[in-house]
Amino acid sequence: MQTKFTDLLGVDAPLVGFNRSPGVVAEVSKAGGLGVLAATAYTPEELDAQLTWIEEQIGDRPYGVDLLVPEKVATGDPGDLVASLRAQIPAEHLEFVDKLLAKYDIPISADSADGHDEIMANFGSAGVPKLLDVAFSHRISLVANALGRPPANLVDRAKKAGVVVASLVGKPEHARRQLEAGVDLLIAQGTEAGGHTGTIATTVLTPEIVDIAGDKPVLAAGGIASGRQMAAALALGAAGVWCGSVWLSSNEDITPPAVKEKFLAASSSDTLRSPTRTGKPARQLRSAWHDEWESPGSPRPLPMPLQPMLVNSAWDRIDRAAAEGHEGAKKLESFFIGQVVGGFRQLRPAGDIAREIIDDCARRLTELAALL
């Protein structure tokens, strides 16, 4: 398959595999698509090791990284920043989360909060530039940003290095702002996608963004986990697809087994957009966690980044307990996932998933021409 995206990135098939596991990234690139590593949650040292490992696996095939790059970086001491943010979390919210965990009898684990605070501090100040330095010290072909417009210095740096800058958008207004900022590639993410997402469905959003993008290629994201769905995205005018959720049904993905089990049992009706994990609406598997936040008398979720600071160590405790088979934790257990979760039947090798999507898409395009 040849599209504006395959021309721009030099890949065989217009399929991006977005995942936080280096194993998935490598397998998608090896299958002829473009693996993109979700890099935000890693330290610079971890990221460096993972990109080195990916490059060893894929030879000279291209790959990319995805970061949350704020347009403006906070200055000052990271510790002060975290302390100042922590002080903004109301007592009512802390008490609600404590009671929620107690109600489900979730065991206490001692060592989670500090790590999260470090990530939060990175997020707010010096961390992202360090991650970008690591990424640009490797032979990446694409850097994607899911957090508003990329800062001008990122765009400049990428252009000098011959790296494609991509941005996720959920509305036409977003696309216009991204193009003004100089991005090379837009990802139109429909409401059915996992993670942070808007309200406009892929069928409607994709052609809107394609019409705004002009000569720049657009990938469709949200609702794409099969060759039929990839063919549909191309029909809508996309130059390819950005798949995230489908890799959570792969063996290589590092999501905890207790979560993956729930995914395999879920239907396409079992997700919701909820701000209760990150402070912004993000699609995830519905669980007892969401029932508790929606019950009468519950506090309203806080904005980003206060809500993750409030709940991240609770989620560590839930994940750990669920991994040990704790019944209460299994009820609460959840993770970010799109509506395609309803199609998960078994865990499979990521490379098999990628090849099947690409091959089925090609077959579907041939079948479609035969309708005429």
Next chain:
Amino acid sequence: MQTKFTDLLGVDAPLVGFNRSPGVVAEVSKAGGLGVLAATAYTPEELDAQLTWIEEQIGDRPYGVDLLVPEKVATGDPGDLVASLRAQIPAEHLEFVDKLLAKYDIPISADSADGHDEIMANFGSAGVPKLLDVAFSHRISLVANALGRPPANLVDRAKKAGVVVASLVGKPEHARRQLEAGVDLLIAQGTEAGGHTGTIATTVLTPEIVDIAGDKPVLAAGGIASGRQMAAALALGAAGVWCGSVWLSSNEDITPPAVKEKFLAASSSDTLRSPTRTGKPARQLRSAWHDEWESPGSPRPLPMPLQPMLVNSAWDRIDRAAAEGHEGAKKLESFFIGQVVGGFRQLRPAGDIAREIIDDCARRLTELAALL
């Protein structure tokens, strides 16, 4: 284009045009698709006249009707039924609607409530069978039902008359029940559709329903108003498309001009699923009406059919005042519409819209094959 749907209905193109205006229905059938009249809000006499008119326009081309056919019909006196239902509307709700209309200074109009009660009585008891008698006295090719499973006597009657029975579904479970009831054609309606709709997007729902339907054809609905979107639906495995919202941008559609003006100005983010008109979640244009129902202290919407009995005459008053340019009414004004409203640019002849969708779809299928 040839699909299982065109074979079943004997039409040139796998495009259904669903609308309450006979003019739209006739134009879609004349363009080679299948016009389907939304018949529920008409009296038997009105329906008879409209179907006669449609047949005069379209020669021997096929067309269909859409009704809300309850699986079980209430017995007893229609007047008693309406009185019993009216008594279930809480005073708090009546007062809320009165205050809402007063806040926006909406003039009182005297003659609306009775007509609505008659429709409600029809809906609950003898009206639908009378409408079905009228429909079957004409040479309809399809009868669609958007209200749960069709009753067995409707399926039997349709089979004897050689009429295709179609049902709208928003979840895989719905599709299984409809197939058990003997429907010939399923319409997978994604969350982006206008009117009553579920939460699953067209990209995800369509292939799920196609896989359940086996040999039976499936139409995709929701998010389809262009040739690109029609091609995407075919890529997802649909045998055609069921378009509703797009006709509200046609000259022939009878939606009040004040509503159509708001549609032309709307973006794809300006709709919401709300139960405040019918008692069930239905996608419609967001307006001050919804802000009022969502404001603190507002009552929860009532279930169907109490909510429409509560608000229908309020909507008559709003529509009449908005038609006369009343500022408050224009703020409240709204109607059922899908996310494709963001693409409305001007009012056009329905036949032009239909032909453009079909022609652009055919071109898109050819372009897609060239990607290989």
